[in-house]
Amino acid sequence: MSSIVDRPNVPESDQPGARKPISTGSEWTFDLIQEYDDEIAKCAGEFGLDTYPNQIEVISAEQMMDAYSSVGMPVGYHHWSFGKQFLNTAKGYQRGQMGLAYEIVINSNPCIAYLMEENTLPMQALVIAHACYGHNSFFKGNYLFRTWTDASAIIDYLVFARNYVAECEERHGVDAVEEILDSCHALMNYGVDRYKRPPPISAAEEARRQKEREEYQQRRINDLWRTIPRPEDDDDPIKRQRRFPEEPQENLLYFIEKNAPLLETWQREIIRIVRKLGQYFYPQRQTQVMNEGWATFWHYTLLHRMYDKGLVNDGFMLEFLQSHSAVVYQPPFNSPWYSGINPYTLGFSIFTDLRRICENPTDEDREWFPDIAGSDWLETLHFAMRNFKDESFIQQFLSPKVMRDLKLFAIENDDQEDHYMVTAIHDDPGYRPLREKLARQYNLSYREPNIQVWNVDVRGDRSLTLRHIPVDRVPLGEDTEEVVRHVHRLWGFDVHLESVDDGTVVEEYHCPPPHLDDE
Amino acid sequence: MGMTHIVDRRLNGKNKSAVNRERFLRRYRHHIKKAVAEAVHKRSITDVERGEKVSIPTRDIDEPIFHHGQGGRREMVHPGNQEFVAGDMIPKPQGGGGQGGGQGQASPDGEGMDEFAFQITQEEFLDFLFDDLELPNLARKKLKDTEAFKYVRAGFTNQGIPAKLDVVRSLRGAHARRLGLGGARKKKIRDLEKQLEALKSAPEDLDPAFSHEDQIKVLEDEIARLKANVRRIPFIDEIDLRYRQHVKQPKPATSAVMFCLMDVSGSMTQMHKDIAKRFFILLYLFLKKNYKKIDVVFIRHHTSAKEVDEEEFFYSRETGGTIVSSAIKLMHKIIESRYSPAEWNIYAAQASDGDNWNDDSPVCGKLLADSILPLVQYYAYVEITPQDHQMLWYEYEKIMERFPQSFAMQQIADPGEIYPVFRQLFERKAA
Numbered sequence: 001m002s003s004i005v006d007r008p009n010v011p012e013s014d015q016p017g018a019r020k021p022i023s024t025g026s027e028w029t030f031d032l033i034q035e036y037d038d039e040i041a042k043c044a045g046e047f048g049l050d051t052y053p054n055q056i057e058v059i060s061a062e063q064m065m066d067a068y069s070s071v072g073m074p075v076g077y078h079h080w081s082f083g084k085q086f087l088n089t090a091k092g093y094q095r096g097q098m099g100l101a102y103e104i105v106i107n108s109n110p111c112i113a114y115l116m117e118e119n120t121l122p123m124q125a126l127v128i129a130h131a132c133y134g135h136n137s138f139f140k141g142n143y144l145f146r147t148w149t150d151a152s153a154i155i156d157y158l159v160f161a162r163n164y165v166a167e168c169e170e171r172h173g174v175d176a177v178e179e180i181l182d183s184c185h186a187l188m189n190y191g192v193d194r195y196k197r198p199p200p201i202s203a204a205e206e207a208r209r210q211k212e213r214e215e216y217q218q219r220r221i222n223d224l225w226r227t228i229p230r231p232e233d234d235d236d237p238i239k240r241q242r243r244f245p246e247e248p249q250e251n252l253l254y255f256i257e258k259n260a261p262l263l264e265t266w267q268r269e270i271i272r273i274v275r276k277l278g279q280y281f282y283p284q285r286q287t288q289v290m291n292e293g294w295a296t297f298w299h300y301t302l303l304h305r306m307y308d309k310g311l312v313n314d315g316f317m318l319e320f321l322q323s324h325s326a327v328v329y330q331p332p333f334n335s336p337w338y339s340g341i342n343p344y345t346l347g348f349s350i351f352t353d354l355r356r357i358c359e360n361p362t363d364e365d366r367e368w369f370p371d372i373a374g375s376d377w378l379e380t381l382h383f384a385m386r387n388f389k390d391e392s393f394i395q396q397f398l399s400p401k402v403m404r405d406l407k408l409f410a411i412e413n414d415d416q417e418d419h420y421m422v423t424a425i426h427d428d429p430g431y432r433p434l435r436e437k438l439a440r441q442y443n444l445s446y447r448e449p450n451i452q453v454w455n456v457d458v459r460g461d462r463s464l465t466l467r468h469i470p471v472d473r474v475p476l477g478e479d480t481e482e483v484v485r486h487v488h489r490l491w492g493f494d495v496h497l498e499s500v501d502d503g504t505v506v507e508e509y510h511c512p513p514p515h516l517d518d519e
Numbered sequence: 520m521g522m523t524h525i526v527d528r529r530l531n532g533k534n535k536s537a538v539n540r541e542r543f544l545r546r547y548r549h550h551i552k553k554a555v556a557e558a559v560h561k562r563s564i565t566d567v568e569r570g571e572k573v574s575i576p577t578r579d580i581d582e583p584i585f586h587h588g589q590g591g592r593r594e595m596v597h598p599g600n601q602e603f604v605a606g607d608m609i610p611k612p613q614g615g616g617g618q619g620g621g622q623g624q625a626s627p628d629g630e631g632m633d634e635f636a637f638q639i640t641q642e643e644f645l646d647f648l649f650d651d652l653e654l655p656n657l658a659r660k661k662l663k664d665t666e667a668f669k670y671v672r673a674g675f676t677n678q679g680i681p682a683k684l685d686v687v688r689s690l691r692g693a694h695a696r697r698l699g700l701g702g703a704r705k706k707k708i709r710d711l712e713k714q715l716e717a718l719k720s721a722p723e724d725l726d727p728a729f730s731h732e733d734q735i736k737v738l739e740d741e742i743a744r745l746k747a748n749v750r751r752i753p754f755i756d757e758i759d760l761r762y763r764q765h766v767k768q769p770k771p772a773t774s775a776v777m778f779c780l781m782d783v784s785g786s787m788t789q790m791h792k793d794i795a796k797r798f799f800i801l802l803y804l805f806l807k808k809n810y811k812k813i814d815v816v817f818i819r820h821h822t823s824a825k826e827v828d829e830e831e832f833f834y835s836r837e838t839g840g841t842i843v844s845s846a847i848k849l850m851h852k853i854i855e856s857r858y859s860p861a862e863w864n865i866y867a868a869q870a871s872d873g874d875n876w877n878d879d880s881p882v883c884g885k886l887l888a889d890s891i892l893p894l895v896q897y898y899a900y901v902e903i904t905p906q907d908h909q910m911l912w913y914e915y916e917k918i919m920e921r922f923p924q925s926f927a928m929q930q931i932a933d934p935g936e937i938y939p940v941f942r943q944l945f946e947r948k949a950a
Contacts, residue, residue, distance in 0.1 A: 030525060030527065033525055034523075034525055037523045037525070038523075041522065041523065051522075053522045053523065053524070054522060054523040054524065055523075055524045055525075055526060056523060056524070056525045056526065057525075057526045057527075057528045058525070058526070058527050058528060058529060059528045059529060059531075060529050062534075063528065063529070063531070063535070065536070066534075066535040066536045069536050069539070070535070070536070070539075078538045078539055078542055079539060079542060080539065080542040080543040080545070080546045081543075081582055082536065082539040082542075083536065083538075083539035083540040083541070083542050083543030083544070084543050084580060084635070085539075086536040086539060086540055086543075087540065087543065087637040088635075088637075090637075091636070091637060091638075110524065117529055132523065174542075174545075178542070178546070182582075185582055186582065186583050186584055187584075187585075188584075189584060189585070190585070330598050330599070331599070332598055332599020332601075333597035333598060333599045333600075334599065334601075335599070338597075338599075341596070341597070341598060345598075406598045406599075407598060407599050407600040407601075408596050408597070408598055408600065409596070409597060409600040409603050410594050410595065410596045410597075411594065411595055411597065411609075412592065412593070412594045413592070413593055413594075413595070413611075414591075414592040415589075415590045415591060415592070416592070418610065418611055419608040419609060419610055419611060420608070420609040420610075420611060421606070421607070421608055421609075422603045422604065422605055422606065422607040422608075422609070423594060423605065424605055425600055425603055425604060425605055426600065427604075427605070429605065430605055434596065437594050437596050438596040441595065441596060448585065448586065448587075449585050449586065449587055451585055470591065471591075472591050472592040472593060473590065473591035473592060474587045474588070474590060474591030474592070474593055475587070475588045475589075475590050475591060476585065476586075476587070476588055477585070477586040477587055477588035478588060479581070479583035479584060479585070479586065480585065480588075482583035483583045483584060483585050486583070
């Protein structure tokens with residue numbers, strides 16, 4: 001971990017123009033990339049950015065499309081959905097709708113970042129600053145990544161996963177494996193223990209333990225499903241009433257992997273693989289604003305530092321600033337290009353304003369951020385990066401100034417009213433509620449339905465009951481029946497899903513659907 | 520710093536997604552087959568050089584997950600407020616049923632949001648087409664590959680193997696380079712030598728400051744330096760080398776003409792014609808592989824025959840009876856006037872539902888045996904009907920006995936049965 005940090009405030013001898021720019025053209029070469037990286041690394045060091053070693057891979061546009069379509073995994077098992085993704089990417093790219101240029105960076109050690117060969121030199125420098133020093137230091141520093149992922153083991157684990165899936169395809173057929181994967185993907189977001197720290201993924205460990213699991217697992221499961229009744233249980237009505245699991249389980253995939261009665265061992269292993277990948281992506285899903293904001297803040301700051309040192313010229317800065325402003329552009333809500341809040345904009349604005357609050361605090365800042373206003377900005381930014389996720393970060397650091405700058409406002413849509421209502425805007429009474437509402441918007445358990453394993457009818461028809469707890473009466477979407485079918489495929493017996501609002505069942509889903517004459 | 524490792528991955532394989540793409544096509548093969556079938560319907564039978572755009576309804580390829588639906592109460596924060604203040608009420612659009620809280624759903628490219636569209640390649644297109652026809656792999660390969668190549672000269676290149684070195688051009692290049700590099704210096708040498716000559720022959724100046732000896736020394740040194748420079752220009756350099764370049768070109772035999780004969784009388788439905796069209800496409804693909812130039816002649820007939828374009832051939836309907844011999848006669852006439860068997864390989868494919876005037880069938884048999892089969896490479900007859908055979912079939916059976924080498928016939932009730940006719944064709948070609 002990095003501690004605090006030499007200030008770059010003391011100029012060595014670097015008035016602008018004192019040193020010659022590294023290059024003036026826009027063509028890149030490997031030597032130039034190396035040189036830019038050296039200099040950016042020096043600047044990053046001045047600001048105390050602590051990173052994994054970098055591995056910069058120069059790739060072609062086609063390879064970039066490959067990388068895109070495997071959702072950021074450098075090695076992946078085969079699945080049709082990645083093929084679909086690829087066709088989509090290729091289509092967008094060939095029509096020129098989509099720039100591929102920006103960045104793909106892998107949370108691994110060394111940290112792998114891709115540079116596309118078509119990029120100009122300023123773009124390459126921007127991506128290096130953004131990915132290799134921005135994202136990289138975020139991966140290494142943020143507590144969620146430190147808790148949930150093991151950067152040094154992920155590549156090995158992905159290789160293990162791919163080989164295992166390929167082996168299963170050989171042994172059990174592509175169709176059988178595809179079925180299991182489809183069902184697991186449907187539940188991938190429900191394969192995480194949100195409140196327990198997981199054991200880190202380690203490939204060597206996986207491979208060693210996987211054999212053991214195969215042997216012991218089936219025995220354990222048979223135990224749970226023992227069909228001969230245990231007399232002492234049956235005597236006790238309270239014990240018979242007891243649910244299994246005793247406490248609701250939020251990790252559906254884990255529960256199914258460990259308890260589904262009919263799955264074969266290889267199927268359990270595949271569930272486990274998807275679960276582990278879900279876990280690997282879990283921190284990214286919760287830190288989009290922070291992660292992009294942090295990386296954007298640093299490409300902006302690092303390249304300005306390069307300019308101050310005279311290492312890049314005005315032409316370079318013009319091209320860089322043009323790309324930068326495209327990245328942080330936020331269309332207003334009534335624009336045809338509006339598609340929600342741009343995480344780059346929001347994150348960049350908060351980090352930038354945080355620095356301002358430290359360096360040039362106003363009275364308002366002193367009132368809102370008494371601990372931070374006037375403090376050491378680098379220390380404060382690093383603290384914010386390390387210890388928060390989007391929800392708490394916004395709750396903690398979104399300032400009235402940023403709300404004013406972005407002109408944020410909140411709208412309530414209640415299906416029982418015939419009007420939308422503006423509930424808060426960027427004014428004195430609005431700041432606090434607005435900040436709360438925006439923070440909640442990034443809370444995963446608000447964004448995604450809360451669905452848990454409620455009960456298994458262990459002694460009866462072995463059916464599995466899931467329970468959905470709606471928030472503000474928001475129902476489940478139209479995919480729900482389809483997903484329940486996937487749960488049924490994994491579980492092997494009847495599956496019920498009930499939405500329970502305030503103790504009343506408001507909606508039910510069943511697979512297979514109930515027979516009419518049963519009623 | 521040395522912490523960063525830069526790798527050039529551009530030469531690594533780029534088709535990392537090929538398997539995933541293949542998996543996708545495999546999963547949606549029914550959709551794609553349908554699209555291919557429709558495309559075949561729309562395309563000309565000679566139009567097999569390109570892939571096809573396939574659209575699949577988005578709901579069929581969605582990956583379902585648990586997510587929130589419409590309804591309930593929810594709040595969203597948006598940017599770009601202009602005139603709203605807290606407490607403002609905005610009427611909901613009527614009839615829209617309360618759109619969700621704002622995620623924009625407009626598709627920027629204007630393409631329908633409920634269609635997933637993508638392109639399949641020509642190879643994939645043919646594969647799906649062959650799939651439908653139940654073509655075995657070996658036959659597929661034969662149809663898709665152009666196996667015969669010849670090398671043709673294609674100018675010169677500065678890279679190559681020694682065996683392809685063109686000595687004359689290389690030396691010519693070297694000569695030009697030597698002239699280019701040395702010419703100016705040689706001229707300078709000649710000028711200096713003249714000055715030297717003049718200096719040597721001129722009388723000695725009296726002023727020692729202008730002593731000829733020094734000047735001669737200077738000139739001589741300069742000439743020596745220039746000569747050394749010229750000597751250093753290599754006689755031949757790597758950049759002078761020129762190699763003959765050859766490129767591979769498919770080497771089809773010569774020309775072929777393909778006659779498509781079809782009954783368009785009232786009893787031939789569009790379904791019959793579609794099956795016939797597959798059959799004609801296959802024959803075309805087969806010929807395309809073997810011949811450089813292929814003409815296709817379409818002859819349709821009911822009671823009388825007519826040469827038509829492809830559109831009219833497949834998509835216009837007639838009513839009335841059937842006289843097959845009219846088409847065979849017309850084919851013969853066209854061969855005589857335009858396609859001399861000495862220059863053309865002649866193939867014919869006839870599709871019919873088997874209907875013919877009974878008097879006419881023996882006429883057909885005789886015409887084929889006497890005037891057509893001696894001229895053609897191959898004549899294939901497909902009878903598209905699930906019903907019992909009529910006169911024409913029995914007449915043709917006799918022909919097949921007499922001309923097993925150049926005549927094939929098959930009854931077809933669905934596209935999967937087209938292939939056996941072709942197998943005979945391939946076997947014959949292989950022999």
